[in-house]
Amino acid sequence: MSKVSPDSVLAPPYDVVTEAEKRAYIExxxxxxxxxxxPDLREGEGNGGHNSVTSILExxxxxxxxxxxxxxxxxxxxxxxxxxxxxxxxxxxxCLVGIEPWETGVILPHEKTFKKVTDERLRLLKTARAQxxxxxxxxxxxxxLTQISKDEKRDFIYEAKDKDGNTHRLFxxxxxDAIEELKKALSSKSLYIADGHHRYTTALAFxxxxxxxxxxxxxxxxxxxxxxxxxxxxxxxxxxxxxxxxIVKSGGDEASRIVEALSPYLQKVVEFDAGTEIKKVxxxxxxxxxxxxxxxxxxxxxxxxVFSLTEMGKETLLNQGISEGLLDLDVIPxxxxxxxxxxNKGASELKEEGRLRYEAFFNRLDSLAKDEVLFYLRPxxxxxxMKVAEAGLTMPHKATYFYPKILTGTVIRLL
Numbered sequence: 001m002s003k004v005s006p007d008s009v010l011a012p013p014y015d016v017v018t019e020a021e022k023r024a025y026i027e028x029x030x031x032x033x034x035x036x037x038x039p040d041l042r043e044g045e046g047n048g049g050h051n052s053v054t055s056i057l058e059x060x061x062x063x064x065x066x067x068x069x070x071x072x073x074x075x076x077x078x079x080x081x082x083x084x085x086x087x088x089x090x091x092x093x094x095c096l097v098g099i100e101p102w103e104t105g106v107i108l109p110h111e112k113t114f115k116k117v118t119d120e121r122l123r124l125l126k127t128a129r130a131q132x133x134x135x136x137x138x139x140x141x142x143x144x145l146t147q148i149s150k151d152e153k154r155d156f157i158y159e160a161k162d163k164d165g166n167t168h169r170l171f172x173x174x175x176x177d178a179i180e181e182l183k184k185a186l187s188s189k190s191l192y193i194a195d196g197h198h199r200y201t202t203a204l205a206f207x208x209x210x211x212x213x214x215x216x217x218x219x220x221x222x223x224x225x226x227x228x229x230x231x232x233x234x235x236x237x238x239x240x241x242x243x244x245x246x247i248v249k250s251g252g253d254e255a256s257r258i259v260e261a262l263s264p265y266l267q268k269v270v271e272f273d274a275g276t277e278i279k280k281v282x283x284x285x286x287x288x289x290x291x292x293x294x295x296x297x298x299x300x301x302x303x304x305x306v307f308s309l310t311e312m313g314k315e316t317l318l319n320q321g322i323s324e325g326l327l328d329l330d331v332i333p334x335x336x337x338x339x340x341x342x343x344n345k346g347a348s349e350l351k352e353e354g355r356l357r358y359e360a361f362f363n364r365l366d367s368l369a370k371d372e373v374l375f376y377l378r379p380x381x382x383x384x385x386m387k388v389a390e391a392g393l394t395m396p397h398k399a400t401y402f403y404p405k406i407l408t409g410t411v412i413r414l415l
Contacts, residue, residue: 006160010407013133014038031065033409037132053128066412073174074182075411076149077230081166081404083240090238091149094134094411096226097191099207108192108389111397113201121202129415133408134230135196140386144185145233148178166404192389194402203227228413230406234382242360243377244398246334246347249355250373255303258296258342265313265337269293272304278363281306285378294330295376296338299368309333325391329384334375335396348397358398
């Protein structure tokens, strides 16, 4: 039997893949995970493709493409990647986590979800009775996670490369003592959703539906009471949250008009021209320290202005109903003040219209089109994200970007 490279059957999460990329992944190999995660891409299928997921999955099981692990285990998962010339190794663990209602505070979100997305994901879960990707969870300062992930008794399974060239390594660990140690370490811990709010919301809705309808009645433990997750210690040195910059088609607004329009809510700190290296802008943002702020760059006149939030800006945000606990986040004055006042619409509306896009990596100020405005952000600190979650608050969409994304299909959970 010929060997299949994991690269050809794994894929990024469904929500970060373009339509063209989705089709390319499925055409690349007949057993690519998106055939299950994105069944609507397969030709000749009705009902959004969901009806055929069961038959596809069953055929893969019959053919030995998908097989159950013979014994209880967890899966250490390492990701090796580079950002700005520095190499990082993020260490995590794929396992099952008990599903809890939001009000218990056991699982803490930091973003809102969209019903349209969760409804679609729920239809897929009800049909497939399988989870093809993990929820990315953080445990606050739980070094036991890292220790267990590096257990010497783990067995190497495979290594894969993602489209950015990052290395993903998966291991298997069936050491009962290590698994018991993990259970004890996490038994009284709250877990923070880093990525996968829609996946968790879907799993919770599925649990409640199955409980109501008596699905899996008599099965112990009930499989629908658990969800597959990727756990990482919040202090892991390889854990990195990148900023997600906003680029809006503006119609060619000049920096001087924008500065005037945003005064007195935002104060100009320093201004650069288009020839300035992005590093200089980042250095100016770092000098803001604890002050909330961001950089705004205009393609029409090739200028870049660093702003800080004024007291009047804070009062305006509070009057708009923004919680005081969110005012330290740079993304708040960008999404809730600057974008709304300049374009009379929210970021999500502009995204729906195709006028706003998100970029994690932006290297040249002079690459902006004449009709584009760039909102350049600092990363949201991980501690700040966890404080927001602990306070029961939510941040705007794309306030955090935990890079690299974990691959879909590394481990499949059959319910």
